[in-house]
Amino acid sequence: QAQLVESGGGSVQAEGSLKLSCSASKYTHTTTCMGWFRQSPGKEREAVAIINSDGDSDYGDSVKGRFTISRDTANNILYLEMNDLRPEDTAVYYCAADHIYKCTSISGLLYIVDHGGVRGQGTQVTVSS
DSSP states (O other), X not given: OOSOEEEOOXXXXXXXXXXXXXXXXXXXXXXXXXXXXXXXXXXXXXXXXXXXXXXXXXXXXXXXXXXXXXXXXXXXXXXXEEOSOOGGGOEEXXXXXXXXXXXXXXXXXXXXXXXXXXXXXOEEEEEEO
16 A cells, blocks of 8 residues: 555646645654655656654745645645646656655755655646646
8 A cells, every 4th residue: 555645636727726635644654754846757856845843844946935835743644735836837746755864954855765765656737828
């Protein structure tokens, strides 16, 4: 069974909003870091947002001021609220989590994805102009 399951993706026009959810109910460890990254065809992965076990968050430069990461610790759900969406935000969005590394900045997210962290199957976000 997948440990992280994303939902909430879809198609929206530019300047619209979407809210992604990531259920971590099957993730049995206490998370130290959770976050979102995205990937679109022909582009490198891009870390979007992180939140650590202290509740501290950080964002990629391209989404600062538009996206907000939050978590429902009681139900083990991670959210990404995306406002003022742009065509360049079009990508598959993945949720990621780790129980060892406590991320303190956005630069740590792809490190944990590549070094033992878990990720979901992704959810497609398409923004049209």
